[in-house]
Amino acid sequence: MVPVGELRAAPSKWDVFSVRGVDYVRLNDVWNFYGFTKRVGRSGFISYGAGDRTVSLRPSRQDFYVNNYRYILSYPVILEDGSLLISTIDMNKLVDPVLRPRLAGSGKITTVVLDPGHGGHDAGAVSPFAREKDCNLALGLKVRRRLESAGFKVVMTRDKDFFLTLGERVAIANRTPNCIFVSLHHNSGSRAASGIETFTLAPHGTTSPFARTRRTEDLAGNNQDSENIALATAVHSHSIKKTGAVDRGIQRARFSVLCTIKRPAILFEGGFVTNPQEGAKISSDRYQDMLAQCICEGIMRYTYNTCNRPITQRRSGSGSVRVGSLHSGSIPGMRATSPR
Ligand SMILES: [Zn+2]
Missing domain, CATH: 3.40.630.40 (Zn-dependent exopeptidases)
Known part of the structure; x- marks a missing residue:
């Protein structure tokens, strides 16, 4: 596992590692960024979360759950030198847009x-x-x-x-x-x-x-x-x-x-x-x-x-729609350095 560079520093440092031609970041950095802590989630999975959001994943696999909804990652989560890593592509193109859709x-x-x-x-x-x-x-x-x-x-x-x-x-x-x-x-x-x-x-x-x-x-x-x-x-x-x-x-x-x-x-x-x-x-x-x-x-x-377009829903027999919570801020450097 060779660090190939750093994403923009503040507020947290994100080392990027190249493994077999794919760039990864440490999941620990990801959890810290979102303020997630370890919690009990899906059985057989490693789960982290905060408030009403729980993310579950497992090493060597591409299935990834956010609040029990299933996503398929582009690359498996990997374990290298004792650290769990997720690809920067999945971080940029899946995890962050899902956790912070407003952005x-x-x-x-x-x-x-x-x-x-x-x-x-x-x-x-x-x-x-x-x-x-x-x-x-x-x-x-x-x-x-x-x-x-x-x-x-x-x-x-x-x-x-x-x-x-x-x-x-x-x-x-x-x-x-x-x-x-x-x-x-x-x-x-x-x-x-x-x-x-x-x-x-x-x-x-x-x-x-x-x-x-x-x-x-x-x-x-x-x-x-x-x-x-x-x-x-x-x-x-x-x-x-x-x-x-x-x-x-x-x-x-x-x-x-x-x-x-x-x-x-x-x-x-x-x-x-x-x-x-x-x-x-x-x-x-x-x-x-x-x-x-x-x-x-x-x-x-x-x-x-x-x-952020407020929608007035006309009642159609099933009550109103609950929209997700909104967040501000952005992951340092992630978007700027993301390969499209
Ligand atoms: Zn068809």
């Missing part, structure tokens, strides 16, 4: 571009229990209604059953000012597979399970890395909490719709059409309503946390 720094968000996946001749995932393109569209229309009631402008990439290319979907978002982009999909897998997962673009210089090669060039979507993860966190955690679905985590990918988009963007997978129980649920009006409410409230939480 993700979106401009004002007035508009949501909703993108129900597939359509027309492209049915997406199909099973005897559900057809993806129909679930995506039904969910999208319900999210639109709720967002409009909450005061957002909504642009649908499709509001009927027709086909458009991935490039056309991205172009709609890229020409819409002050927007975020939410692509809505449902999954396929074995009959047993179930749950919700949310994808954001893999940070520059990392691999992703869906694109094993490391990308070294900048992708347009990487300019919003912090916003992407903050948006994913708000929508995903709210959906898991309210639906009780299996938490498949916030994951990284290089799907085409995420690579070239110039707006904060996520791809949300609302459940498995191939699971008999979940397939029936995601086709039902009642569950779609609940999921639409989760997505809408997640988006509201994101816009509040990152833009």
